[in-house]
Amino acid sequence: MTHTAPTAAPPTFTAPAPKVIQGTKEDWELVIGLEVHAQVASNAKLFSGASTAFGSEPNSNVAFVDAAMPGMLPVINEFCVEQAVKTGLGLRADIHLTSAFDRKNYFYPDLPQGYQISQLYHPIVGEGEVIVEMGGGTARRVRIERIHLEQDAGKSIHDMDPALSFVDFNRTGVALMEIVSRPDIRGPEEAAAYVAKLRQIMRYLGTCDGNMQNGNLRADVNVSICRPGDYERFQATGDASVLGTRCEIKNMNSMRFIQAAIDYEARRQIAIVEDGGTVTQETRLYDPDKGETRSMRSKEEAHDYRYFPCPDLLPLTIEQAWVDGIAASMPELPDAKKARFVAAYGMTDYDAGVLTAEAENAAFFEEVAGGRDGKIAANWVINELFGRLNKEGLTVADTPVSAAQLGGMLDLLRSGEITGKMAKELFEILWTEGGDPAEVAAARGLKAVTDTGAIEAALDALVAANPEQVEKARVNPRLAGWFTGQVLKATGGTADPAVVNKMVAAKLGL
Ligand code: ADP
Numbered sequence: 421m422t423h424t425a426p427t428a429a430p431p432t433f434t435a436p437a438p439k440v441i442q443g444t445k446e447d448w449e450l451v452i453g454l455e456v457h458a459q460v461a462s463n464a465k466l467f468s469g470a471s472t473a474f475g476s477e478p479n480s481n482v483a484f485v486d487a488a489m490p491g492m493l494p495v496i497n498e499f500c501v502e503q504a505v506k507t508g509l510g511l512r513a514d515i516h517l518t519s520a521f522d523r524k525n526y527f528y529p530d531l532p533q534g535y536q537i538s539q540l541y542h543p544i545v546g547e548g549e550v551i552v553e554m555g556g557g558t559a560r561r562v563r564i565e566r567i568h569l570e571q572d573a574g575k576s577i578h579d580m581d582p583a584l585s586f587v588d589f590n591r592t593g594v595a596l597m598e599i600v601s602r603p604d605i606r607g608p609e610e611a612a613a614y615v616a617k618l619r620q621i622m623r624y625l626g627t628c629d630g631n632m633q634n635g636n637l638r639a640d641v642n643v644s645i646c647r648p649g650d651y652e653r654f655q656a657t658g659d660a661s662v663l664g665t666r667c668e669i670k671n672m673n674s675m676r677f678i679q680a681a682i683d684y685e686a687r688r689q690i691a692i693v694e695d696g697g698t699v700t701q702e703t704r705l706y707d708p709d710k711g712e713t714r715s716m717r718s719k720e721e722a723h724d725y726r727y728f729p730c731p732d733l734l735p736l737t738i739e740q741a742w743v744d745g746i747a748a749s750m751p752e753l754p755d756a757k758k759a760r761f762v763a764a765y766g767m768t769d770y771d772a773g774v775l776t777a778e779a780e781n782a783a784f785f786e787e788v789a790g791g792r793d794g795k796i797a798a799n800w801v802i803n804e805l806f807g808r809l810n811k812e813g814l815t816v817a818d819t820p821v822s823a824a825q826l827g828g829m830l831d832l833l834r835s836g837e838i839t840g841k842m843a844k845e846l847f848e849i850l851w852t853e854g855g856d857p858a859e860v861a862a863a864r865g866l867k868a869v870t871d872t873g874a875i876e877a878a879l880d881a882l883v884a885a886n887p888e889q890v891e892k893a894r895v896n897p898r899l900a901g902w903f904t905g906q907v908l909k910a911t912g913g914t915a916d917p918a919v920v921n922k923m924v925a926a927k928l929g930l
Pocket residue numbers: 451452453454455600601602603604642643644660663664665666
């Protein structure tokens with residue numbers, strides 16, 4: 421049985437043009453499909469209660485079942501299942517109420533069981549999709565083939581001793597979600613944007629922290645080349661034989677390297693084909709130091725994993741009502757939030773993208789914008805606050821200026837009690853010293869001249885003394901700015917430029 425996710429229809433968009441590799445004898449296009457391994461955000465492993473804490477003492481988070489002690493039996497962690505279901509719903513995918521675990525057999529020192537428990541035949545999540553925006557109103561719809569749950573392996577350590585290798589089983593048995601895309605990605609930038617979008621969605625959901633440095637999100641990247649038109653034929657007929665032979669680049673954990681590896685791999689394959697050769701299907705590794713991919717194993721050497729259903733685990737059955745409960749508790753996701761920000765606050769698509777990059781950033785903005793001008797709030801949050809946080813390597817979680825403080829400052833600006841220039845000064849004081857915006861402004865003498873009499877007097881004096889400038893400004897209103905500048909100077913920068921501008925225009929009859 422299948423549960424279809426009750427989510428909103430995808431936004432309308434135009435597909436970007438595929439990346440065409442030029443500077444070669446013929447034009448070539450790229451076809452890319454990704455297998456992303458996302459570590460499930462969970463305190464305990466998939467089949468044991470051992471901790472998943474990163475950076476623990478080697479072999480300190482290992483239960484008997486992780487170490488494959490004889491007679492130990494795996495017990496599924498319900499929370500990890502919930503996280504996979506949540507991720508599936510977030511990718512608008514079908515949730516399979518019945519799935520099953522299989523053994524993928526191979527020998528490696530960091531795999532004490534001698535097999536990995538995975539889901540080959542009956543994954544928990546079926547077909548879904550991700551909308552990957554590529555700028556200029558274009559977006560690529562990348563279809564998801566499946567998501568299955570599986571165990572991670574341990575870690576072999578070869579660089580601690582010249583003669584010995586070590587193993588650390590802390591990671592052994594940690595839950596992974598393998599998210600398999602269709603070959604719908606058409607360029608290196610799209611591949612990186614796709615991984616970024618998956619990461620963003622999972623961080624919104626809290627199902628994977630997306631920490632690529634720690635290896636919590638890594639991708640196997642499948643790359644092939646084809647001639648213009650071939651991909652459209654594949655889409656129309658479903659016949660994958662019109663596509664080129666693919667190579668798989670294993671275990672990439674950096675957006676930058678993903679792009680560089682695809683670019684290198686595409687050029688390598690083109691050179692082979694244009695030279696009259698054929699690409700052989702193989703697994704390759706990317707060497708970031710050399711900027712090259714190199715063969716790891718060919719198809720002939722590929723493992724025969726002798727998959728079979730894991731006899732230690734019953735098929736996994738979940739209830740529709742349980743899935744519905746998870747669906748009902750889903751947070752607002754990035755696409756929906758971004759569309760709402762554009763509609764509700766009248767901001768640009770770009771600004772909405774910046775503000776919704778992380779759920780915490782969006783929540784901060786909404787607290788500032790509540791009951792205030794959304795565009796002005798967006799401007800201050802993005803340019804002043806995020807700009808400053810970025811510069812100091814901080815996140816919104818450790819901002820010294822709270823949403824309430826920033827909002828209070830915007831209120832002073834709006835009521836004309838402080839000028840834009842004063843607001844920047846006040847922001848600086850709030851950042852370094854803190855305090856209530858109104859109190860700080862009063863204590864530091866940050867007060868705009870609201871007495872229009874003083875402005876009027878300065879303006880009258882200027883007009884009387886500069887009849888030629890008045891004439892010029894009447895002919896060319898852009899020259900009125902000179903009067904504004906002079907008035908601001910005369911009032912010592914305490915007048916609101918917007919107010920002065922209006923008074924100048926009125927005075928000169930513009
Ligand atoms: P297998 O059955 O050998 O595992 P799949 O068809 O499941 O192969 O594909 C594995 C991954 O390779 C998927 O992410 C898929 O999108 C990608 N892929 C398949 N064919 C191609 C191709 N011609 N070019 C690039 N990627 C491809």
